[in-house]
Each structure stands twice: as structure tokens, then as C-alpha cells.
Amino acid sequence: MLKSKYRTLILLLLSMAFIGQSNSADDSKKIDIPDSAFKCLIELTASGTFFVDNLLGNLEATLQVANSSSGGKFPPGSLVTLVPNEVMIKHREGWNPGTNDWEFFLLNISAEGANIAARGTEEVGNQAGSCFGCHQLARPEWDLVCGINHGCAPLPFTREQIQGVQNSDPRCSKEN
Numbered sequence: 001m002l003k004s005k006y007r008t009l010i011l012l013l014l015s016m017a018f019i020g021q022s023n024s025a026d027d028s029k030k031i032d033i034p035d036s037a038f039k040c041l042i043e044l045t046a047s048g049t050f051f052v053d054n055l056l057g058n059l060e061a062t063l064q065v066a067n068s069s070s071g072g073k074f075p076p077g078s079l080v081t082l083v084p085n086e087v088m089i090k091h092r093e094g095w096n097p098g099t100n101d102w103e104f105f106l107l108n109i110s111a112e113g114a115n116i117a118a119r120g121t122e123e124v125g126n127q128a129g130s131c132f133g134c135h136q137l138a139r140p141e142w143d144l145v146c147g148i149n150h151g152c153a154p155l156p157f158t159r160e161q162i163q164g165v166q167n168s169d170p171r172c173s174k175e176n
């Protein structure tokens, strides 16, 4: 009796360690992300409904996937954003296979710039739920990018409402 309880405990601890490990990101594959990486939306490059950048200077490769009509795998350094305070950034391959190496960011935005309110993988979300929870519904060839017809449930906003938010990024009014 006691012995089997002990065994259950060991199994529980082992499975927790395993789960912990499967969620832990590999730091050697992590890209350094300063607050200055989060620029005014309309200074970025538009791709369809959203905006992109590449923090490793490889914008061409990011645009090639973002503009593709058949999807693809975004290269490391890719930054994708739809509304000013929500951003996805791709780390190097192997950082966190569970999210295709994407990290999700929720930002505080003001005329002074951006700082990070929350960042991470499956655990980060907004009022509507987990970023990953929604984005994982994109069909595999779209690399967690929802677009307008990649398999995610649509947002309850019109295109005009989304564009309104994009055009009112408080960071853009700053002289630079």
C-alpha cells in the first residue's frame, strides 16, 4: 500500500519534470529582443492584413513567406503584428518546437514607445484567451499565422475596426 503510493508519487514527479521540460525554451536559440524592436506599426512593412519585420536583417525571407499564397515556414527573426500591442517573434530553430519557435508578446504602448507586459509561449494571452490557443488552428502550412482564411476562427471585428486600431498607434506620432 505504502509502496504503491510512493510509486505514484515518483511517477507524478517524473511526469511533472517531463512536462516542465517540454515547455522549457532552449536559451541558446533565443534571439535578443530589446524594447526598440517594437516599432510603430506603420513604419513596418505591410503584408496583406498585417505588418512584418525581421530582427536579424532578413526581411526579404520573411516577406517571401508572408506574401506567399501557399504558406511556408517563417525564418528566425521574423516579427509579425496585426494590432500595436500584440506581436509574434520567431526565435532560432529548436527554441520551442511546440510553438514552431514563435514567442507571443503583449505590449504596453504609449507615445514614448513600447515595453513588454507579457511574453512567452502557450501561457500568454489577451482577454479573448491564449494567443497560441487561437493561432494553433491555422493549418500547418501557415506556421501559426491566422490571416483571414488559414483555419483560425475569425476575430469579432470588422476590417475597418482593425485598420482603425492600426492607424492609431500612439508611437507613430513621435518625431523621428
Ligand code: HEC
Pocket (backbone or CB within 6 Å): 049, 050, 080, 081, 082, 083, 086, 087, 088, 104, 105, 106, 124, 125, 126, 128, 129, 130, 131, 132, 134, 135, 144, 145, 146, 147, 148, 152, 153, 154, 155
Ligand atoms: C480569439 C483568438 C485569438 C487570440 C486569443 C489571439 N489571436 Fe492573434 N489573431 C487571431 C486571428 C483570427 C487573426 C487574424 C485576424 C484578421 O486579420 O482578420 C489574428 C492575427 C494576429 C496576428 C497577425 C498575423 C496573423 O496571424 O494573421 C498576430 C501577430 C497576432 N494575431 C498575435 C497575437 C498575440 C501575440 C496574441 C496574444 C497576446 C493573440 N494574437 C491572441 C486570433 C487570435
